[in-house]
Amino acid sequence: MQDAGEASTPMADPFPSLGEPVSAAPAPSQARREARPDVSSEDAFPTLGASSARGMRAAPTAWVSPVPVIQRVVHQATVSLRLSDEQLAKLNTVLPRVQAKCPTVKLEASTTRKTGYTTFIFKGANEAAVQLAKKELTVQLARRVTGTVLVPASLRAHVIGAGGKNIKRITEQTGVRIHVPPRSGDAAAEEADDPLLGEQMEITIEGDEVHVQEAQALIQAIVAERTSKLSQSLAHIEPEYYPFLAGVRGARVEALAANEGRGEVTIKVPPPHHRHAPILVHGERASVGAVVDAIESQVRDMRASFHTLSLTIPKRQHVCLVGDGAADILAATQCSVELPPVHDASESVTIRGPQAQLPLALTAALERANAITVKVVDVGALHAGADAQHARYLVQWLGGRAPRAEGVQVFMPTATALDAGRAHVDVVGKDAEAVARVHRELEELVRPLDPSALRVADLDPLAHDLVAGKRGQNLKAYEARGVDVLVPPEHSGRSDVLLVHRGAAAERAAVLEAVLQELAAAAAPAADLQTAHVSIPAKHHAALLDRTVLNALMGEDRIQVTAGRHGPVPAGVDARTNDSVVVRGAPAAVERVVARLQQMAADAEQDSMESSFVDELRVPGAYVPRLIGRGGAAVAKLRDELGVRVDFPDADDKARAKQVPIVLTGRKACVTEAKARLAAQVQRLADETTVRLRVPSEMHGALIGPGGKYVSRLQDKYGVRIVFPRGDEAQAGDEVSVRGGKRGVAEAQAELLELLAYEQERSQAEELAVPQRAVARILGRSGATINQLRLESGAEIDVEREAGAGEQAVLRLRGSRAAIEAARAAILDLVAAVEREAELQLDIPSRFHAQLIGQGGQHLRDLIVRAGGPSEPRAQAQMVRFARDRSDAVTVRAEQGVAQRIAELLQSEARALAERVVHGAVVPPRLHGQLVARGGRRNSPWQQEHGVQIVLPNWREYAELEAPANATDLVDADPAHIVKVLGGRESVPQVLQAIDALVAADAQRRRPRAPRAARVDDADDDE
Template identity: 20%
Template sequence: YWNTKYLQIYTKTNMSTMTDFVSDSVNSFTLDNNIDDNGNQENTHPIYTETKIVMDYSTDFPSLPLNVVSGSTKGSGISLKPAVKCSTVTRRITLTASERAGRLYEGERDMDCAEESKTCKKIASLTNTLIELSEARDGSLCIMVTGKGPNVDDAQARLIRELQTQITLSIKIPKEHFGAIIGVKGATLKKLEADYFCRVIIPKEDDGSIKIIGPKIHASKCCDKILEISKERSKTTSEDLEIPRKFYPWIRGPFNENVERWINSGNVKVNIPPVNVNSEVINVNGDREDVMRVVGEIKRIYSEKLEKVRTLSTKVPISQRRFIVGNRGSGIQEILKATDCAVEIPVDDCDNGTVILHGDQERIVDALSMVYARAASILCKEIPCPQWMHRYLIGSKGTHLQQLFPDKVALKIEFNDNGTVYIEAPQQEFQTSLATLEVEINRINSEMDHQIISIPAEFHRHIVGKGGANITKLRDDYGVSIVMPPEETNSLDVIIDGKKENVKKCLQHIKDLISRMENEKTRDIIIEHRFHRKIIGPKGESINKIRQQFPSVNLFFPDANDNDCDIIQIRGNKTEVDKVYTYLTKLNKEFIESSYQETAPIFKEFLKRIIGKGGVTINKIREETSTQIDLPLDSSPTGKVVVTGKKENVKKAIEMLTKIQEELANIVSIDVPIPPKAQRRFLFNGRRLLTDIENECGNVFFNIKEKSNKIVVRGPKVPVENAEKLVKDLLKTLNEQTEEVTIEADASYHKFLIGKQGSNLQALREKYPTVRILFPEEKAENANNINLIGKNDEVAAVKKILEARIEELRETVELTVDVPLEHQKHFLIKGSEVLKEIQSQNGNVQIFFPKINSNSTLVTIKGSEVCAQSAKNRILEIVDDLKAQVTIEVIIPNRYLRNILGSYKNAYNDILKECNVVIKLPDRRLAEEYNASGVCLGDIITISGRPENCEKAKAALLGLVPVTREIVVSREFHSALIGRGGKDIRNLQQLYNVGVQIPNESDNSDVIKVVGLSDKVEECIADIKSRVEELEKIAADNILKSFKLTVTIPIEYHQKLIGRKGVVVAGLRNKYDVQITFPKDEDKSEDIIIQGYEKNCNECKENMLSQVSQWESMITRCVKLDPRYHPRLIGTGGRNLRKLNEDFGVDIRLPAKNAEDPSLVVIAGYTEDDILNCIEHLKIEEEDYIDLLIERGQYTIERNVAPVQVQVKRSVEITGAPWQVNSHEQFPSIGTNLPITTLPINSVWGSRLHK
């Protein structure tokens, strides 16, 4: 086969050389995908041929013309061409009056010029050029064409064809020369037409004249060029010689010597047909003399060999043929050169291994000896080796193979995809190498294993894990190779390679994992983010209860800071996931129902008594009513108690709070009836009217019940009476003709309209009692709107007064205030922060401080009179504070400053505002410097302000210094306090804003440190203590649960106790709250371990033994069934087996995988009849199924053999190039007396530049 292929390549073309298909490298390990079922290699490799093109530098790369200066070899720098040629060119075309296409007469001249202009415009647009026309008095036409070079050439050709006078010439040349004029694919003809601006018409077969149409001068030049081509063509000839193919080797000569000699000695080409061409005609073409000389020499060789050549046939094994052919056919060529005999390997002989020799009778025996010697020099063989073993044989980068066969240069090993290894070696090394390879294959086969497991595609990502974590762990734990199928193949097969015992364990682990995942699913539920903390519960109590109730289920909550995400993911056992989903849906419904909110009318002075000592009273109400009661902060402006929960529970809690308040004080409740229209007015704008009355009376609360026409007023007796009177007066006003008006005024004016302590507002109410003036809250949406409600005439009067005051506030006046120079800086530091605050609080007045270095103390204020005066008073107040200002020092260790400015930043800012002081923190660079008293300068904080404010700020700052408390917690509880990934400890720190330091295991310490503010630290320690108490209870419970009991049950009943997919054992575990551990298959033990509470373990043991005794009372019979029938007996998911058990009331037990008799099936039942009926049914089904298998046929699919592809490689050789150093003129030798020749200016190296 190899000889045939290489001979076919060799004879393909006279310039072809064979590509080396056989690598000589020791480390060449090739994978051959083209092996048929019989072990024969298919010919699907492409055939490579290489063609060599010889080019002459002087003719194929002619020199560009240069400006030659006579009598001098020096070139002028001015005449040199620029290094970069301009891409835009301009060309001039001149047409005389006689050359113009149309004869122009005086009357027609203008009209014809217009036609020429149109033609030029059309050509300019087609060629993307700029064309300008100019006509002289003598009728000549000058055309300037500007554009890119190729475009200008195209435009010039079009212009000459359209505007210049055309003539037609005819010439006759032999028809056999037409091909040279047309050229390859018409290239020569196109070039002629482009160069001479003519159309060349080649005649048909019946006419021998060629017509040339174009301008006179160009047509004549084109005619001369065609005649020149014809003349050159007449000097060449072509000869065909019909010679039998077997003589081609001698015509070519050894290694193609004759053909190369003929081509190099003259202008001739010899074309010998290749093997795949069904022709025996040799073509010789070129110069007449050279052709005749080569033809004569070929005929001489043919006549000589025709008399002497004899033929001899011999047989060589097909596998050894390629050794005869050699690398690129060198073997055949060497035999030809040494013995003058040709070796032929027929292409159509692929079975009997015939090799044919042609040559002289005297030398043919020598050639035969060389053929046998080359064929027997190397031996080869294919040995079976599964493909998965290949990588173990090769090793990393071939290292293992190199260790097996060191210094084996001539050895070649190929690994094939058909499960074989091909070995090739010299005769003396072959047997040793073959034995080494077979021993290594047997070793790998005994130690290693290869398994393929089919896994559903949806589980692949779980096996791989995030970033390949799971599959990497499997590989590391079991020391095996796991190959997942590529996604694009849609394959389900996962390949596991490694040591046998490791592969077995890994396979079982993956099967268990798949079995568990098949019974799992994921489900999402949407619950508002505000309810997530309730689902988790305090310290995770609620979520832990869910996990204990449904142990196989995991809940995944979104990040606590992601308030926009409401999705909770549930993952686990299918049944339990659905149960948890239902439970959470019900829980969510309860949360929504219990999110009703209402404000309780509790007065601030009674809050402490309602809360009770240590929160006993308020906590009792929370527990009894299952509500959330939020108490107001001390800084809260409203001071209202908010109760949240189910509507009925909220009502109950408010009644309990109100009852306690009534018992503590003389609280009365009065109902005021109101009409429905008035009710809407009271509830309008967020109860703003009622809120205004509450603020005016103080210590009263209004409540309007749903579907009621009454307002309930609660509070002490006197305020309630006042509120009742105001409500009745308002109702009386509302019953009359009332009006509601809105006035817009800048929010900064409101305090001036209200007056000091509400004096202005009170005066208006006394004068106009029916009018309620409602100012908006600071953070209200319409902060500039003032609402007026009352009688029409009074509302109009109040509106007029307020609008007049607003106008007064808008009028500008100018005031001055005296501010000492030393205090002016206080107003302007920190971006004029103090100054801007004064302006925003006083109607945005304009305040102008004097320029720096002006020594002026007058500050100018511009704005409304009231606002300007208020700003002046505020400035004087600040100046007075600055005059009374003192500075004190407080020592706080520098390490705590980060906490004060970080964790407690809000508290620090509150100190600045409430105490009205300036706090200066120490410079970081002073951390290692000390004063005379030995105090670190980096620990000294200065506080400036009034003496009483400084002392207050100092106490507040010292309160921000964190303290450290210690609590002793047993080391066994530390990990539980930390939580998974430190989650629990982080939540604890965030909840109390403290730092909790838990010692490392290596420290052997039980002391936990809590760092933070004093009150928060105490709360955190109390929380830790409560958690530890719970953990101690859990630990004590775990000790009780650690009781173990061993029960001995025969192995054959273990699977029944486990049940299908573990249903039976799971039921026992859930019923008795125990852990049941069965022995592994390889242990062959009968002991089952039960762990849990002692009582539960004993009850579970009795249950299991009772079931076993019931099974042992059953009658058993054995029957042999063909193992091929077992899958059909089991059915999909065991469906058929379960149905048979139910129909016949029996228990069918199939043999294990490693059973000694795989056909033995055990059938157990309570009656003999049931067992016999079942056996009879199984035998009938088995017989039918085996008959069906016999009837089925096996078919094979024919392999399609790809056709041989021929690919041509071309190489180029250039001769006579300037970089070839064989020119004595260009590269003279040093020290030789060669004549010095002056290089002409047009040398290929160009002229030398002298600057």
């Protein structure tokens, strides 16, 4: 019995399903406050002689008001294992062990005798706990196996992931061991155009059979994701059409990707400064093909309809015709503006587009070009008496000192212009006043610097760091004195150091002379440097004078090494040639570097002589493409493995019909090996044959296998090449070619046909129409029934969702003929059972629903059995459904006769519940325990005999019952003593009499015998 102060447990669901038992969730434990016991409490210290029922928590009853049900997320995992008799015997110990380790996970197991598989279902609120329970079970029961999965070698890096990320994730998730073979030496062969048809590698997986299969599926998913993608380069499209393909600010290429590409591709059109690069299209295979076709179609139309117009615009005004300027012209006129490169002095501008739009584009280009102001500072003209070198020096000095203004750009002349004697500095901007101001400031900077303001000091390049000082401190000191010292860039080899005096002309000569002397003094430590001029064949310069090689040779010494005809020629050094190598630095270091360079050159020459052995092999011209390999892969393999150069003759249709020479160059032993390999390959090609098989296109995927597994195994096993048709080839859609040696082709053909027959037998398909109302029965709760059908029949069963709105639903069955027939028979049995069913709608007041269901649904189950229905909970599920919205609707669904009897029993009991009455009886609290069943259960002793229920004052249902019909007789009674009696009109009076007799007997038993002549007063029962 439950105390009034104890919190009662809310019902989890007022209308539970009959498919599984329902239990209320336990109430959380609460800390109780310590208090002194009340010795006067009859409940705490009952009178001896009366049984005291032990308090217990209240179970859900008819008077519990329903509370909102919180739907919790339930994670589920399923494992099916074929267990041996020994393993089945272990289940009794394994399952409790797993349940103890994962107490929050519900574990169910069922065995199908027909298939021999045991299915384990894991359910829990925490996905990690569900997966842990699954792993614990499979580790203890599943067989240890070693599985393999074939993946394209070109996808090796993607399978492993960055830093092994993918393999680590799969290993942690499944607990298996994964071995990925090392990369093969044939890197070029791995980079096949189509990964599925390229070289394959075998990944080994060790662990229990369930997680090995899971790891295989995860790896195949990575492969499937990668092989569904394709990248294509469109190098044959002229860059002149790039602006039209990209559209205004990329709008056209975005529309192309969204429409023809269906959002599955990425299109990269090179920007104007990278026009030499090709257009790249990457994405899903089918979408890439559609986008490429659309681009090529647009280019063909443009080639046929576009014209050009040329005009001359000053070079510095070209800046207005790039970026937003070019985009605006393209948007307004559908024409592009093509400009020469920045380093090109040409001022020619080409406009390209439709003939009718060219005049509009010309007008727009001129308006934009004339919208800016260009002023030119002619440095040479400001000092007409000076030579061209003076102007060059001034331009060099101006490079980092030109004035700046917002919206104004200053362009220095290019080296080409300086060589031509045009030392023009251009000032460009939209604001004419700002341009004029910057132009004026430039002239003011240059005009005072006549030839007397400049000096050139010839200092050894190795002494430049000594002149500049640490972090340029010496140069800053010279600037403070009005002299700018310009040191040539490092590694340029130039010895000219430019001095520019910015001060007064009167002191110019003295200041410059003093600075020159200081520079010479700073460079004095480099005076003892030595220069060596050696001759090393130019063919070895690239290898010997590589920056990393030079760093290794020079070490910490400051040494300058230059090669070739061009470069500084120190005094006393012979004129340079193409083979010249000039080394300058400290004498000991120069001697050491020269010796090492000469030794390395001698070694390289010796190696070149040894590697110059030449041999020739004549082969049929038709075999040349096969000997070269896809993308030159075969030749690259010979070069990488043997260091042999292989030269093939130029492709010629006539040469294919005759013998052609192949020239091999390298070390003799390597050339001999390469020739033997090529000869062996030619012999294999001579024995080669090609067989074409007719295979329905819908069967290609089954023959290829997941990730190319089946076709790769056949190719490796028989040494053949199996080619399936692709959309971009002339091969027929249902034609599969097998190429290789005659014996290998024959064996591969036989196995392919056998596999085709097997897959065709397994790929039988049939559609079955069933009534729409039978679909729910076929699917079962959470798909349990249809999964069982699939497992028992071996057929795939799918429900066509599109047909769900009509009276008929369509089921698609796939598998072998026997499996389809078994599934069809089982489904028709279920349909027949549904057809025999009747669905009755009853109107029963919702206040009676809980009593009709009973605690945990037991009363309703008993009622179904009494009506002739099944006794199994799974079969009883969904036979009777009570509305969950507090309405009075009740649905009965079962076979015709059973449904009718269930409805009659429900209505009969509902009428009985409606005719109940409530009376009160005065019973002292010490006797309350005797009114309920032994152990505190709420069924009274009169429940079975009279159908009468006793409700005690401290029960929650007490307050929910109406007032007793005899309330006027209970006015003077203590409310804690009033017990409510609920039942039929005829039965309640009988129970009331029995209760009164029980109370009277207790009172008589408690009355003590009084001595003679003594007066006895009745004590208050409460004392």
